Amino acid sequence: xxxxxxxxxxxxxxxxxxxxxxxxxxxxxxxxxxxxxxxxxxxxxxxxxxxxxxxxxxxxxxxxxxxxxxxxxxxxxxxxxxxxxxxxxxxxxxxxxxxxxxxxxxxxxxxxxxxxxxxxxxxxxxxxxxxxxxxxxxxxxxxxxxxxxxxxxxxxxxxxxxxxxxxxxxxxxxxxxxxxxxxxxxxxxxxxxxxxxxxxxxxxxxxxxxxxxxxxxxxxxxxxxxxxxxxxxxxxxxxxxxxxxxxxxxxxxxxxxxxxxxxxxxxxxxxxxxxxxxxxxxxxxxxxxxxxxxxxxxxxxxxxxxxxxxxxxxxxxxxxxxxxxxxxxxxxxxxxxxxxxxxxxxxxxxxxxxxxxxxxxxxxxxxxxxxxxxxxxxxxxxxxxxxxxxxxxxxxxxxxxxxxxxxxxxxxxxxxxxxxxxxxxxxxxxxxxxxxxxxxxxxxxxxxxxxxxxxxxxxxxxxxxxxxxxxxxxxxxxxxxxxxxxxxxxxxxxxxxxxxxxxxx
Amino acid sequence: xxxxxxxxxxxxxxxxxxxxxxxxxxxxxxxxxxxxxxxxxxxxxxxxxxxxxxxxxxxxxxxxxxxxxxxxxxxxxxxxxxxxxxxxxxxxxxxxxxxxxxxxxxxxxxxxxxx
Numbered sequence: 001x002x003x004x005x006x007x008x009x010x011x012x013x014x015x016x017x018x019x020x021x022x023x024x025x026x027x028x029x030x031x032x033x034x035x036x037x038x039x040x041x042x043x044x045x046x047x048x049x050x051x052x053x054x055x056x057x058x059x060x061x062x063x064x065x066x067x068x069x070x071x072x073x074x075x076x077x078x079x080x081x082x083x084x085x086x087x088x089x090x091x092x093x094x095x096x097x098x099x100x101x102x103x104x105x106x107x108x109x110x111x112x113x114x115x116x117x118x119x120x121x122x123x124x125x126x127x128x129x130x131x132x133x134x135x136x137x138x139x140x141x142x143x144x145x146x147x148x149x150x151x152x153x154x155x156x157x158x159x160x161x162x163x164x165x166x167x168x169x170x171x172x173x174x175x176x177x178x179x180x181x182x183x184x185x186x187x188x189x190x191x192x193x194x195x196x197x198x199x200x201x202x203x204x205x206x207x208x209x210x211x212x213x214x215x216x217x218x219x220x221x222x223x224x225x226x227x228x229x230x231x232x233x234x235x236x237x238x239x240x241x242x243x244x245x246x247x248x249x250x251x252x253x254x255x256x257x258x259x260x261x262x263x264x265x266x267x268x269x270x271x272x273x274x275x276x277x278x279x280x281x282x283x284x285x286x287x288x289x290x291x292x293x294x295x296x297x298x299x300x301x302x303x304x305x306x307x308x309x310x311x312x313x314x315x316x317x318x319x320x321x322x323x324x325x326x327x328x329x330x331x332x333x334x335x336x337x338x339x340x341x342x343x344x345x346x347x348x349x350x351x352x353x354x355x356x357x358x359x360x361x362x363x364x365x366x367x368x369x370x371x372x373x374x375x376x377x378x379x380x381x382x383x384x385x386x387x388x389x390x391x392x393x394x395x396x397x398x399x400x401x402x403x404x405x406x407x408x409x410x411x412x413x414x415x416x417x418x419x420x421x422x423x424x425x426x427x428x429x430x431x432x433x434x435x436x437x438x439x440x441x442x443x444x445x446x447x448x449x450x451x452x453x454x455x456x457x458x459x460x461x462x463x464x465x466x467x468x469x470x471x472x473x474x475x476x477x478x479x480x481x482x483x484x485x486x487x488x489x490x491x492x493x494x495x496x497x498x499x500x501x502x503x504x505x
Numbered sequence: 506x507x508x509x510x511x512x513x514x515x516x517x518x519x520x521x522x523x524x525x526x527x528x529x530x531x532x533x534x535x536x537x538x539x540x541x542x543x544x545x546x547x548x549x550x551x552x553x554x555x556x557x558x559x560x561x562x563x564x565x566x567x568x569x570x571x572x573x574x575x576x577x578x579x580x581x582x583x584x585x586x587x588x589x590x591x592x593x594x595x596x597x598x599x600x601x602x603x604x605x606x607x608x609x610x611x612x613x614x615x616x617x618x619x620x
Contacts, residue, residue: 129576136583143590147597155598156609159530162591163607166537167525169587170544173580177544180573181551 004051005060005075007044008083009124011037012116019110031098034109038091041116045080045087052080053477055484057494059126064500067126068190072498074126076491077481078331082123082254085335086247089342090116092460096346097240099452108148112244115141122251126495128176129186131255135172135220139165142248145241146233157236160229168219175212182206189495192263192488195271203270210264210274214256221252222312224286230309231293235301239349242301243342243460249308250338253315257327260319262488279320280409287313287416291423300348300360300431304341307385310420311337317413318400325403327482332475333396336384336467340393343460344381350374350457351435356444362431367439369448375436377461382432384464386424387417392467397421399475510550517543530595530605537591541584548577 015037022030051058052075060073094112118138125131143165147158180186182202183194198206219226230249234242256275264274290313293306315337318330352360354368368374384391397417404410467474484490517539524536552570560571595605602609 129579133579133583136587140587140590143594147594150597150601152601152609155594155601159591159594159598159607159609162587162594163525163533163537166584166587166591167540169583170537170540173544174547177548177551177573177576180548180576181553186572 002051002058003060004044004047005058005073005124006062008041008048008087008120009073009117011041011044012113012120016110016113016117019113020107023107023110030109034094034113035091035098037113038087038094038116041087042091045084048075049080049084051075052077053480055480057484057491059495059498061498061500066500067495067498068185068187071130072126072187072495073124074189074491074495075124077477077484078254078258079123081331081335081477081481082250083120085250085338086116086119086123088463089247089338089460090244092346092456093240093243093342095459096243096349096453096456099450099456100239100349108145108240111141111145111148112240115145115244117141119247119251123254126188127186128179128188128191132169132172132176135251136169138248138251139169142245145244146237148241149238151236153232153236157229157232161233164219164226164229168216171212172216175209175216178205178209178212182209187495188259188262189488189492192265192268192492193496195263196267196269198269198271200270207271207274210259210271211278213259214275214278217252217255217259218282219252220249221256221316222249222286222309223252223316224282224289227286227289227309227312231297231302231305234305234308234345235299239345242345246308246338246342246345249312250315250334253312253319253330253334256316257319257330257485261485262491265488266486267488273322276320276322279316283313283316283320284412284416285313286316287420289313291416291420294427295423297427298362300351300362300435301345303362303427303431304344304348307344307424308337308341310424311341311385314397314400314417314420317417318403321404321409321413323403324479324482324486326400327485328475328478329396329399329403331478331481332392332399332467332471335474336392336396336464339460339463339467340381340384343457343463344385346453346457346460347374347377347381350449350453351378353449354444354446356446362434364434364438364440366442366444368435369443369446371436371439373454374449375432377457378432378436380464381461382425382428386428387421388425390465390468392464392471395468395471506554506556510546510554514543514546514550517546528607530598530607533607534588534591534595538588541580541588545577545580545584548573548580 019030058075062071115138118134121134143162147154182205183191185191222230234245260275264271266272290306290309297303297306315330318326351374356366384393387393387397404413521536521540524532552573555569558567558569559565560569560574562568599605
C-alpha cells in the first residue's frame with residue numbers, strides 16, 4: 001500500500017503547523033517554507049495524477065481499519081485531477097502572496113496551507129462525515145483568510161459568509177445523520193451499495209436527505225438562489241486569498257458530481273438520478289444571473305466574481321446533462337475556469353496597485369506605469385474566460401456544447417452559454433478599454449510591479465494556453481474519468497473489498 | 506420518549522431558524538447556537554433511543570450505537586469553535602462598522618456608501 005495518497009493531506013497540515021509556530025519569525029523564512037511546501041505538493045499531486053491515470057482505484061485505510069468501519073482515502077481519476085488543479089492554483093497564489101511584501105499578515109501562509117488541508121481532504125475522502133469535517137476545516141481557514149487585513153468591507157462580507165456557511169454546515173449534519181440513521185453507514189461506497197437495495201418505505205427519507213445535500217453543496221458552489229454571499233465576499237478578500245477561493249466553488253461542484261454519481265447515480269434503484277430534474281433549471285438560472293451581474297458590475301473584482309458565478313452555472317449545466325461527454329467537458333472546463341479566474345484576481349490586483357487611487361472601479365483614470373504588460377495579460381485572460389479561440393475556455397465550451405446537440409437541452413444550453421460568452425466579452429472589453437485606453441495623458445505616479453508577482457500571475461495565466469495545447473491527452477484523461485464516474489461499480493468494489501495490512505476483521 | 510425528543514428538536518430548530526433571520530448579530534448568534542444544539546441532538550438520536558445500555562460492544566447484552574456518540578462529539582467541538590469565531594467576528598464587525606446590524610448599516614441609511 002502506497003502512503004503517497006495521504007501526503008496531500010499531511011503535507012499542508014505539517015506545513016500549516018510549522019508556519020503557525022514560525023509566525024512573526026521573519027518574512028523570508030516563512031515565505032520560503034510555504035512556497036517550498038506548495039511546490040512539493042505540486043510534485044506529489046503530479047505523481048498521484050500519473051498513478052490514477054492507469055485507472056486503478058487506490059484505497060488507503062486510515063489507521064488500518066478495514067472499510068466500511070474505518071476512515072478511507074480513495075484515489076480515483078476524479079480526486080487525483082481535483083488535487084492537481086488545487087495544488088497548481090495554490091502554488092501560484094502562494095507565490096504571489098510571498099512576493100507582494102507590503103502586507104503584515106503574519107498568519108496568511110499558515111492559513112493558506114490549512115485551507116489546502118481541508119480542500120485536499122474533501123477531494124480524497126471516501127467517507128461522508130469526513131467530507132463534513134474537511135469542509136469545516138477549509139471553511140474555518142477561509143473565514144480567517146477572508147477577514148485578514150481588516151477593514152469595513154471585509155468585516156461586513158465576512159459576517160454574511162460565516163453565518164450562511166454555519167447554517168449550511170448544520171444542514172449538512174442533518175443530512176449525514178439522516179442517511180446514517182437509515183443506512184447505518186457513513187462510507188460512501190457502502191452507502192451506495194445500501195441505497196441501491198433500499199426498502200421502498202425508506203426511500204422518501206433518503207431522498208429528503210439527498211436533496212438536503214444538494215442545498216448544502218449548492219451553497220458551497222454558489223448555485224441559485226444561494227450565491228448572494230459570493231460576489232461581495234470574494235471581492236473583499238485580498239488577491240492571493242481570492243485567487244485561492246477560485247477553487248472553493250468547485251468543491252461544491254465536485255461534491256455534487258461525487259455524491260450524485262456514486263450514491264444517487266444510475267444504479268440507485270428507486271432514487272436513481274435524484275437531483276437531475278432540479279439541477280438543470282437551477283444551473284441555467286445561475287448562468288443567466290451571472291451574465292446580468294457581469295454586465296452590471298461597477299468594479300473589476302466584482303466583475304471577476306460574477307465570472308466565477310457564470311463558470312459555476314456552466315459547470316452545473318454540464319453535470320445536469322449527465323452523459324459521459326458532458327461530464328468530461330465539465331471537468332476540462334472546471335480546470336480552465338479555476339485557473340483563469342485565479343489568474344484574473346491576481347491581474348486585477350496588479351492593476352489596482354498601479355492605479356493612482358488604488359481602487360478598481362471601472363472609470364477613467366491616469367494610465368498605468370506598466371499598461372502594456374498588464375493590458376496584454378488582461379487581454380489574454382479575458383479572451384480565455386469569455387471562451388474565445390484558441391484558448392482553453394473555447395475548447396471547454398465547445399466540448400460542452402457538442403455534448404448537447406438535440407432537443408430542449410441543446411436550445412437552452414447553446415443560447416445561454418453563448419450569451420454568457422458574449423456578455424463576458426462585452427463587459428470585459430468595456431472595463432479593459434476603460435483601464436488601458438480611455439486614460440488621461442498622465443502616467444500614474446505609482447510603483448511598477450516587480451518581476452516576481454508578475455511571474456506568478458503569468459504562470460497561472462500560462463495554464464490556459466497549456467490546457468489548449470495539451471488538450472488531447474487531457475481530454476482523453478477526462479473522458480476516462482467520466483467513464484469511471486458513471487460506472488461506480490469499480491469504486492464500490494475497490495473500497496469494500498479492500499483488505500488491511502494487518503488483516504484485522 | 507421518541508415523541509418528546511422529536512418535539513424538543515422541532516421546537517429548538519424553529520426557534521433557532523427564527524432567531525437566525527433577525528437583523529442584529531446577537532440574536533443571530535443565539536439562533537445559530539440553538540440550531541446547532543438541535544442538530545447535535547438529532548445526530549445523537551439517529552443511533553436509535555436505548556436507555557440504560559452502554560455504548561460499548563461486547564460488555565452487555567444490549568448496547569447503544571456508539572458511532573453517533575462519536576460523531577456528535579466531533580460536531581459539538583466544531584460547532585463550539587465556529588460559534589466562538591462568529592462571536593469574535595460579530596464583535597469586530599461592531600467595532601469596524603459602528604453598529605450591530607448584520608448588513609452593517611442602520612435602517613434608513615444609504616446602501617451606496619461603498620463603490
